[in-house]
Amino acid sequence: MTSHDYLKDLKRITKDCARASGAELHEVQKRAAQAIGFAHWHALASKAKLGWQPTAEDIAKVEGILRGDENYPDEGFIGQHPYQLDDVLRDTRMRGRGWCIFIGEAPSSKPQLLITDRRFKNNPIQDPDFVAKALPIAQWKARQVRAEIARDWPRNSTKPDADGRAMHPLNHERSDKWYCLHCDGESSGAQMAQNLWHCPYCGATPLDMFSEPFPTSERPETENDPA
Ligand SMILES: [Zn+2]
The missing domain is CATH 3.30.1120 (Arylsulfatase, C-terminal domain)
Incomplete structure (x- = not known):
């Protein structure tokens, strides 16, 4: 008899959640493990190696915790x-x-x-x-x-790498500095990831975020201009 692989489900759910929230995978795994009575993911993984499997109820519990407890109908x-x-x-x-x-x-x-x-x-x-x-x-x-x-989106769009570089979700360019075509605002990769690639200053859409600043000649003079 083949039984359903709930452990595989659990791994997929934690990965999806990390991707969707931009959180570290190990933090999500810890919350998932704690939701079903383990001190940490490592404890869960060790027990799984000995043949332990989560149940359907465990999966539902983890999904509930990771989604947040509230849930509203449309x-x-x-x-x-x-x-x-x-x-x-x-x-x-x-x-x-x-x-x-x-x-x-x-x-x-x-x-x-x-x-x-x-x-x-x-x-x-x-x-x-x-x-x-x-x-x-x-x-x-x-x-x-x-x-x-x-x-x-690619994982790196919602989670900058160790050097602070984030990947533009549409053109897949990677940079640690991003410039808004609308307001000239400069943002870090982390700011872009956090605001889902909308300008944190003026709300312009991801299409208007560029990894290079615009030539000074094409920008209006401001006191903050390094040039
Ligand atoms: Zn802007």
């Missing part, structure tokens, strides 16, 4: 108010009657609270208690969307 209620969650071209939208919360793809993007129907009286988006409950759900969804983006 359609639900906050009190009596229905909401819908979706993503549109990687921006997150949470909508209800007369309101919308919008969060851009970049982790630096601030949530926007929008009134979509002014005729609607007692719009819950104007109630701070409602907003306090709705925002964490919208932010959770935005994190899910970002994790999916990062999962599709």
